[in-house]
Amino acid sequence: MAPGEGRPDDTGGPHPVNGRRSELTLTVNGTRHTLTLDHRTTVLDLLREHLGLTGAKKGCDHGQCGACTVLVEGRRANSCLLLAVAHDGRRITTVEGLADGERLHPLQEAFLDRDALQCGYCTPGQICSAVGVLAEAADGFPSLVTPDTARSGAPVALTADEIRERMSGNLCRCGAYPRIVEAVADAAATGAAVTGAGVTGG
Amino acid sequence: MSHDPVPERTASPELSHQYEQGRPPSPDRPTPHLAPAAPLPHPLGAPSVRREGREKVTGAARYAAEYTPPGCAYAWPVPATVARGRITALDTAAALALPGVIAVLTHENAPRLASMGDPTLALLQEDRVPHRGWYVALAVADTLEAARDAAEAVHVGYATEPHDVRITADHPGLYVPEEVFGGPGARERGDFDAAFAAAPATVDVAYTVPPLHNHPMEPHAATAQWTDGHLTVHDSSQGATRVCEDLAALFKLGTDEITVVSEHVGGGFGAKGTPRPQVVLAAMAARHTGRPVKLALPRRQLPGVVGHRAPTLHRVRIGAGHDGVITALAHEIVTHTSTVTEFVEQAAIPARMMYTSPHSRTVHRLAALDVPTPSWMRAPGEAPGMYALESALDELAVVLDIDPVELRIRNDPATEPDTGRPFSSRHLVECLRVGAERFGWLPRDPRPAVRRRGDLLLGTGVAAATYPVQISETEAEAHAAADGGYRIRVNATDIGTGARTVLTQIAAAVLGAPEDRVQVDIGSSDLPPAVLAGGSAGTASWGWAVHKACTSLLARLRAHHGPLPAEGITVTEDTRQETAEPSPYARHAFGAVFAEVEVDTRTGEVRVRRLLGQYAAGRILNPRTARSQFVGGMIMGLGMALMEDSALDPVFGDFTACDLAAYHIPACADVPAVEAHWLDEEDPHLNPMGSKGIGEIGIVGTPAAIGNAVWHAIGARLRDLPLTPDRTLAALAAPLT
Amino acid sequence: MRPFGYLRVASVDEAVRAAAGQPGAQFLAGGTNLVDLMKLGVEAPRTLIDIGRLPLDRVEELPDGGLRIGALVRNADLAAVPAVRDRYPVLSQALLAGASGQLRNTATTGGNLLQRTRCGYFQDVSKPCNKREPGTGCPAREGAHRDLAVLGHSAHCVATQPSDMAVALAALDATVCLHGPEGERTVPATEFHRLPGDSPERDTEIRLGELLTAVELPPARPGARSRYRKARDRASFAFALASVAAVLTVRDGTVEHAALAFGGLAHRPWRARAAEAVLRGAPATEEHFARAADAELAAAAPLRDNGFKVPLARALAVGVLTDLAGRAAHG
Structure with a gap:
């Protein structure tokens, strides 16, 4: 996980159309999109208002709730704080890109099985975040509750406390947390979710 | 959420019998509808999976702001920046000059609205600013970015007036409201003062609950479009029927000229119970510009315009005998409303019926301040009221040295204290006993501040919960198609409760059909009208109408000979008659909540270790979705106990905690294993399904259980919510009380 | 949010030249704070100079045994670097105590240091604010x-610096590397953030047009143990009410070296020099730790509603030092 690795080659940068708009290209769920966008447009608004991908939700628009979580180059991020123009050339995966055709991603299955949702508005962000959590734990990223006796860089076992801490960037007002923790634990136990369609598919 | 006491008629025994069999009466001839291949598992009480779950986990479920009609424009509101006054100058030129800006609506040019019952919807109609955050303009542009920029460029001048946003127990503006929850704002039974003075054991304590914000994860949003005089809006609402009716009144249209769709709603918790500004503004802007308009309210603006739980200042006095039996009980609350309209947080209501109390006084007083208009938030009245009452009970238990579970059991009334009506069912005592057993309540050392583990002090607490049974008139249509399928149409709303799922189960149960043969259409005002999702009354209200329509349909099918006509058979029923008659019973759900907490004596941080709710809420129709609702309510109660805190800034007049960074709602790490259990409560005096509401009772009782556990942990009684480190540290530093 | 121009640069020199040539330009890295503030109207750059793809995303060993952390190393990555976890646990812990997993994946080392106060008046452009x-x-x-602040505030500003990471860097005697039109310079992390005084609009010592390029850590002290602890209103994803970063070396029951810094108390990470003076050579006992904390916090001047921060900070410091001393004693 050496920093700097795994990023795609630069495209040479977005092409300015005028002082406030540029033409840029992003790959979303495996599909390349070339658009001319206002520099102010966030990745979240790009997805929702320009590409019709409304799975990523706008809960606060300030990085305080996690409903807009998507995967950028396989890592979870708050898309409401990402300017689209700065993400020219990047690969983005949204909740719409997780399932393999009709076959749900193991985390989507787990959320359904555990009833880990109510109103559903935070759910896409929770699921994308969980995809990121499973990969981060497998890649040895620690959390605040990872014991300091754990060997640096070794995969981290996702205990309930680990899941709670790592999923805390995704608020849920319906209070589905206990079920969400179970769903993430289920997916972690199967091991399928880490190498599932999610991170690599987009 | 409306607490109108809308009574009902008890279910006919035949109907109850019918679905208890798990299948319909034997058909007299085979038709696709009446010949299930094999006995079906009983759909009522089955843990059916959420009907729209797949759409929600794949991102396919569309919410109100996720419709973008061709040519759609975007709107961004401009909130007032003064707490009270008048608009004296409006300069929209700079905003209109920005690229892509279509219009700026103000009270000078906005469409005129008819006056109607809800003055919070009289938007952009006059120059008066009743509170900070009140909308004074709306920018409309081709893009979201341009609309926000334009809103920031609108210049508004004000003539300000002195304002007052601070409620106090001795505020000169306090008055007793005429009516609260169908009864008087203040009422007394017996002679409280004399009984309290004579009581051998007493508590006289004050509690405060700050203003609280619902903050559903989906901010209020609407997309509006006028087509040939017909208004279509997608609105984030708990009830599209009411939205349609109010829009019709505001725009002087017939309800048949408006379609309001609320197919998926990202939570509401009361904040979307009635129409909120977004739907009116979107419709106005769409009419003004001739374009479809989308408006999603910015999160930071919500506290100013969508309602909040008003702060409550409580005084609770209880007098009891040495045996613990209550002789005198007074619960008096002070709260605020706005100058726009009166809303009373009915926090003294539960004290009227919870416990034996031969002498009882309950008083609501409020003052109209220059504050945003408060409104419903999950269990309005019960949540703060039971926090105070159940905390006071715990204090009484300490005074009397009686176990707090036992104290509540000793004060369980045989009949509703005010009326003498029997309870349709009341299993609070069973909840306390069973819950205590499950939780491992006993053995319990009642002494506080003796369970130390390193820097932590541990404690346990209990509180009772209650929520009234409510039901309202609803209409439903049931259709049998020629191919053997069924379609139910009712304007219910699924705000995360699982309404689609449970209505499918009810229909399937009555019809004796597999659930996958039943389609349920909800969430549109073009469907038969229904009451909103609120007051924990949705399933009972909608479900009864669905039950009735399906029962009629079944009778029609049984009377029908031969194959069905191509158009199938359709029946429509409503529950006007059933819901019109008062019940001879007092009807409430009950529960008991048990909490274990740890308090870090260095930092004052309180964390909940365990939370267990034991409920008696009639028949649980879907244990899977019901558990989620109970647990979710308890978690909101955890937030109320430990972190949710807003305040009105006395200088500026707005809420100091206006976003999700400042206003803390529980995060995943705050929430331990939370258990919800229920008794199999049979109550024949409710509705044909035998269900009570479950959406709100979870938040009731939980804050007191946690607060009582904190006392047990540290030995200091904290009477102001939330229990944040500043308060617990101060208490830990003080000598034990 | 006002429209702005966008320029992606390929080198530090290009970035600095671009900034010098464009009034109203700001550097964009992770953007987690800048974009937030632009949406609030608090920041309104005319041009964003995107430095996000500059090769400043490496953590490198220094010849003296220290570490050089590129300004664009993501918070999550930095917390996971074995050299950081093993040699500077206080830094890894501070990073992991901040924000959320998503934000830590995006936020950079430089941006974290430059993040602005969360004071509600600062964030609301309809209200006055000297900053x-x-x-x-x-x-x-x-x-x-x-x-808000209990230490070092002025009549003009009572804001607090919100970064957790900065508190650890202050305790670690890190150095901030800056690159400007006039070349490179370094500022000690303890001096990088300012006290508000009569110019609260300036958060740090960074000059107009300067780019923060790296943070350097001195070699970890042999035998030292370090820890970060934070108190907050909810269990995760909340700013500190108060926090403490401590580095402690105990030999034979006596404090050989101690570095202590507080977060959440002031306009900058509060390096506790007075406490350190008390600690040096003192017995490593709770009593002396408390005495040291009191020596530092004697300067506190709480406002009406934040007096609790003083005993809270004291308790955090005593708790962390006691814990570290205990670990030292047990090997």
Whole structure:
């Protein structure tokens, strides 16, 4: 996980159309999109208002709730704080890109099985975040509750406390947390979710 | 959420019998509808999976702001920046000059609205600013970015007036409201003062609950479009029927000229119970510009315009005998409303019926301040009221040295204290006993501040919960198609409760059909009208109408000979008659909540270790979705106990905690294993399904259980919510009380 | 949010030249704070100079045994670097105590240091704020200030610096590397953030047009143990009410070296020099730790509603030092 690795080659940068708009290209769920966008447009608004991908939700628009979580180059991020123009050339995966055709991603299955949702508005962000959590734990990223006796860089076992801490960037007002923790634990136990369609598919 | 006491008629025994069999009466001839291949598992009480779950986990479920009609424009509101006054100058030129800006609506040019019952919807109609955050303009542009920029460029001048946003127990503006929850704002039974003075054991304590914000994860949003005089809006609402009716009144249209769709709603918790500004503004802007308009309210603006739980200042006095039996009980609350309209947080209501109390006084007083208009938030009245009452009970238990579970059991009334009506069912005592057993309540050392583990002090607490049974008139249509399928149409709303799922189960149960043969259409005002999702009354209200329509349909099918006509058979029923008659019973759900907490004596941080709710809420129709609702309510109660805190800034007049960074709602790490259990409560005096509401009772009782556990942990009684480190540290530093 | 121009640069020199040539330009890295503030109207750059793909995303060993952390190393990555976890646990812990997993994946080392206060008046452009608009006043002093400063504040500003990471860097005696039109320079992390004084609009010592390129850590002290602890209103994803970063070396029951810094108390990470003076050579006992904390916090001047921060900070410091001393004693 050496920093700097795994990023795609630069495209040479977005092409300015005028002082406030540029033409840029992003790959979303495996599909390349070339658009001319206002520099102010966030990745979240790009997805929702320009590409019709409304799975990523706008809960606060300030990085305080996690409903807009998507995967950028396989890592979870708050898309409401990402300017689209700065993400020219990047690969983005949204909740719409997780399932393999009709076959749900193991985390989507787990959320359904555990009833880990109510109103559903935070759910896409929770699921994308969980995809990121499973990969981060497998890649040895620690959390605040990872014991300091754990060997640096070794995969981290996702205990309930680990899941709670790592999923805390995704608020849920319906209070589905206990079920969400179970769903993430289920997916972690199967091991399928880490190498599932999610991170690599987009 | 409306607490109108809308009574009902008890279910006919035949109907109850019918679905208890798990299948319909034997058909007299085979038709696709009446010949299930094999006995079906009983759909009522089955843990059916959420009907729209797949759409929600794949991102396919569309919410109100996720419709973008061709040519759609975007709107961004401009909130007032003064707490009270008048608009004296409006300069929209700079905003209109920005690229892509279509219009700026103000009270000078906005469409005129008819006056109607809800003055919070009289938007952009006059120059008066009743509170900070009140909308004074709306920018409309081709893009979201341009609309926000334009809103920031609108210049508004004000003539300000002195304002007052601070409620106090001795505020000169306090008055007793005429009516609260169908009864008087203040009422007394017996002679409280004399009984309290004579009581051998007493508590006289004050509690405060700050203003609280619902903050559903989906901010209020609407997309509006006028087509040939017909208004279509997608609105984030708990009830599209009411939205349609109010829009019709505001725009002087017939309800048949408006379609309001609320197919998926990202939570509401009361904040979307009635129409909120977004739907009116979107419709106005769409009419003004001739374009479809989308408006999603910015999160930071919500506290100013969508309602909040008003702060409550409580005084609770209880007098009891040495045996613990209550002789005198007074619960008096002070709260605020706005100058726009009166809303009373009915926090003294539960004290009227919870416990034996031969002498009882309950008083609501409020003052109209220059504050945003408060409104419903999950269990309005019960949540703060039971926090105070159940905390006071715990204090009484300490005074009397009686176990707090036992104290509540000793004060369980045989009949509703005010009326003498029997309870349709009341299993609070069973909840306390069973819950205590499950939780491992006993053995319990009642002494506080003796369970130390390193820097932590541990404690346990209990509180009772209650929520009234409510039901309202609803209409439903049931259709049998020629191919053997069924379609139910009712304007219910699924705000995360699982309404689609449970209505499918009810229909399937009555019809004796597999659930996958039943389609349920909800969430549109073009469907038969229904009451909103609120007051924990949705399933009972909608479900009864669905039950009735399906029962009629079944009778029609049984009377029908031969194959069905191509158009199938359709029946429509409503529950006007059933819901019109008062019940001879007092009807409430009950529960008991048990909490274990740890308090870090260095930092004052309180964390909940365990939370267990034991409920008696009639028949649980879907244990899977019901558990989620109970647990979710308890978690909101955890937030109320430990972190949710807003305040009105006395200088500026707005809420100091206006976003999700400042206003803390529980995060995943705050929430331990939370258990919800229920008794199999049979109550024949409710509705044909035998269900009570479950959406709100979870938040009731939980804050007191946690607060009582904190006392047990540290030995200091904290009477102001939330229990944040500043308060617990101060208490830990003080000598034990 | 006003429209702005966008320029992606390929080198530090290009970035610095671009900034010098464009009034109203700001550097964009992770953007987690800048984009937030632009949406609030608090920041309104005319041009964003995107430095996000500059090769400043490496953590490198220094010849003296220290580490050089590129300004664009993501918070999550830095917390996971084995050299950081093993040699500077206080830094890894501080990073992991901040924000959320998503934000840590995006936020950078440089941006974290430069993040601005979360004071509610600063974030609301409809209200006065000396930091945002010098001379307009500080309503926080009489208003909502429970979360604000108890140390080093002025009549003009009572804001707190919100970074957890910065507190650890202050305790670690890190150095901030800056690159400007006039070349490179370094500032000690303890001096990088300013006290508000009469110019609260300036958060740090960074000059107009300067780019923060790296943070350097000195070699970890042999035998030292370090820890970060934070108290907050909810269990995760919340700013500190108060926090402490401590580095402690104990030999034979005596404090050989101690470095202590507080977060959440002031306009900058508060390096506790007075406490350290008390600790040096003192017995490593809870009593002496408390005495040291008191020596530092004697200077506290709490406002009406934030006095709790003083005993809270004291308790955090005593708790962390006691814990570290205990670990030292047990090997």
